[in-house]
Amino acid sequence: MEHKYDIVIVGAGGGGLFAALEAVRTNPRVSVAVISKVYPTRSHTSAAQGGVNAALGNKDRDDTVELHVFDTVKGSDYLADQDAVDYLCSQAPSVVRELENLGAPFSRFPDGTIAQRPFGGTVKDRCCYCADKTGHTLLHTLFEQCLRRGVTFFNEYFLLSLEHADGDCQGVITLNMATSAIETFVASVVILATGGHAKMYWNRSSNAAGNTGDGQAAALRAGIPLKDMEFIQFHPTGLRKSGLLVTEGARGEGGYLLNRHGERFMARYAPQKMELGPRDLVARSMETEIIEGNGFESDAGSYLELDLRHLGAGAIKKKLPQIRELSMHFEGVDPIEEPIPVRPTAHYSMGGIDAAMARTAIRGVYAIGECACISVHGANRLGGNSLLDILVFGKRAGQEAALEAPERKVHGITPAAVRMVAHEIRSYAGHERYERYGIIREEMGKTMGDNVGIYRIEGRLRKGVDEIQSLRERFRRIRLFDTGTVFNTNLIQILELKNMLDLALCVAVTALERLESRGSHYREDFPRRDDEAWHRHSLCTMGGDGEMSLNHKAVTMGKYSLETRSY
């Protein structure tokens, strides 16, 4: 089946939905379709708990856009592109107000303005929130407004391939999950908004099962470079057993991190900001504590404690209700009574599809949100800046797409391209195949956690690269056991695993190549930041043979020049 739209948006998280909404508002005559492998409200935006940064000045009257830019650039370890950061922070107050205007139920200060709380790595309290369900409420608000505007959704469609002709966008090929039919969407503009890829760390990841980087992998295969892939953020406070997330808001509200001696050990690593240091620093400090034997021991591995008890039952119930629920469900711990067992968990991918202000190397293809690397987060993202990123660049991409789409011409998607994709899917069911999905995925998660984790060193990174390479080799013999066509989740698992393996290789090879420590990327053998040699973005492209080749790109500087980063 062939569909035809002016604009096709892949992904229905906050970024994709805002892009859709903005496109129909900007130009009601363009036709817009949103394709998503899950129903929109299932998207991972819903899991963002803490909040969204904007220099509204409701709390700290003297907060400014410039300070927000500075915090973000410093937090990025100076790898962010400052033109993009300027845009991000300058648009922040208006997009947050706009979401408020559209019905997002923000928590309030006594004077009725949007409440703001402190967050990691910032000099002012500028994180706007709705209890600890901020992402959930923003996602639902955007979905509601898309329903209001009659946006067309194709739910449970899986992205198979991004199509272009000599660098001009032609559309996407998808799999209708309900029927397993291959359906093409011819479009003059495609906006990729497929979310992150940190699920490649599997059990040591806070991410949803579907954060498998489908858009990134499709872009990579279409020839768009992936940028800064070595930068994976480990969130300090994942639950011990599941890796599920305890929001930074818990520390923002005053929670303590304790080792088994009952010590607030962050005093030794970030004496000023303590628990509210930036995420890379806090995660690394926790890992060091665990390595040095200061952690608690359990069957589920070593851990530290997040203590909220001193905040009192009232504050916990009102401001962190979901955290309390999660702790009780998944650890059997009520934070009013006991500290929560935590350890760092892979959480966010700073790297992604190389995009300049959301535009990629293929004309008519945009990338936004976590799947993209517009380079606002650099080597380390600040808490509260990811919801902001999807709102600001979702809106911008939607606006630009609505103006650009009518100007562009498309030829369509060739039958040969469709045949190639169909052939690949059929081949998975081959009887000579024997490798199992679960085993390859388990080994991928383990090797990424063990060898490409928080602390990195050449020997282990080489091992990681080799192991991912051999898993990719084994993937060629993976067996699809479910040969039915109705809602075949076994097939989706295999397609997602293929995407994760390609991206895992990008992460491992770029991590091996970068001979310095910057932000979330910490090399034990190169513990210092080396601006001379490495103050540049890494680019990763994939050849037809599946081999990765690496390249570099200069960082766009601005007002703030390189400085030592301390908290």
Added chain:
Amino acid sequence: MERREVSFRIYRYNPQVDRTPFYDNFRIAVEKGITILRALNHIKEHLEPRLTFRAFCQAGICGSCAVRINGVSRLACTTQVWDLLTGSGDETILIEPLDNLEVIRDLVVDINPIMEKLKRNYSWIRPAIPEEEMGRKEHIVSDEEFETINASSDCILCGSCYSECSMMAVNRDYISPPVLLKTFRMNNDTRDTFACERLREVTTDDGLWDCTHCYKCTEHCTKKIPIMDGIHRLREEAFERGMTQTKGARHAQAFFDDIRDIGRLREVTLPLRTKGVLGSIGMVPLAVRMGLKGRKPPLLVKRIPDIERVRDIYSRLEANRGES
């Protein structure tokens, strides 16, 4: 780590190959601390790759994995296997798809009807601020106003209440609890300008007044939202806005009047007062069938002896209006 053998009895149906649904049994060793979702994943990865279910966030916030577990709708990802064990020798946990929705395959149901109903019932804010002024300034909203809608904005559209609703079980066209909850959430948002039209839409047939107050939606809400309170509030709002001429509103008013006047219901004239003369004609065959089965409401209903005490309750409720 404690481990136990547990049987999972799982509903299976693939319309492509199965003429009728059936149940499959999988016996696995389960550790303490494992959720139903982890068990389902284990079965899919090690025993039956064809087993089909939805799951995404694994943290109780996306709403994908709602299924019926031992007959009760809940999220697979937040339900601990251990909590369901009885301690008897043979531990079996029954897993079935949500009720009141069409099964696509195994545990996957078609949730489009929920989306369609949200769309039909204006489940969004229509803000007062004109398009061109969006983003310039924020509304001032008091903490109390925020708290009024706070719990209702927790809804993750998992479909558990939809599955448990006793009205849905007899009428698939019924508006459904999550849509009524959204209506409550929007109508009590001080920033919205569409409350009246929205309420008019939800008070049409198969709407607000069809709820039977069974409270199953509230009882089984995976986010512990007091959905029924929202439904009651919407009914009050309908009266406050003078939307008293729908069948449902007249029905409620008739109950209210009868109990106040005589302390019991005048059943015989109830259809007349609810549906009017023409509407009641259609009820005649039902009345005849009821009569034949011996179900004959008394023609003359006497006032109960202690009617003053009933009226006292009315006046006290009247005095406390608005408090709950």
